[in-house]
Amino acid sequence: MHFNNLVMKTMFYLKCDEVLFDLKGFISELEYVLVEVNEKGIPQKELGFNRRGEIIHIYPSNKFKFGKYGIFDSNIFETNSIKNDINKEEFYQFWNNITL
Numbered sequence: 001m002h003f004n005n006l007v008m009k010t011m012f013y014l015k016c017d018e019v020l021f022d023l024k025g026f027i028s029e030l031e032y033v034l035v036e037v038n039e040k041g042i043p044q045k046e047l048g049f050n051r052r053g054e055i056i057h058i059y060p061s062n063k064f065k066f067g068k069y070g071i072f073d074s075n076i077f078e079t080n081s082i083k084n085d086i087n088k089e090e091f092y093q094f095w096n097n098i099t100l
Contacts, residue, residue: 012037015085041077
């Protein structure tokens with residue numbers, strides 16, 4: 001989309017859980033991961049949560065295991081089949097409140 005000579009990137013927001021992925025193979029307490037994916041299907045950011053709703057994984061980050069590489073960083077998601085599980089505002093409510 002173009003808006004006053006600015007290019008607005010389309011981003012997708014996914015909730016990846018144990019039903020779809022073996023997350024416990026990465027971090028044993030990991031219940032689900034919120035993933036921001038760009039228009040090319042490449043993950044940009046990840047937030048991983050435990051059963052209590054606490055953030056236990058952040059990508060990119062130097063603070064957490066897999067923070068330099070991400071859990072889904074080697075995946076390319078098929079953007080024409082992505083259904084947003086959450087919206088941008090919900091994702092950034094978590095992202096903007098983390099302390100690195």
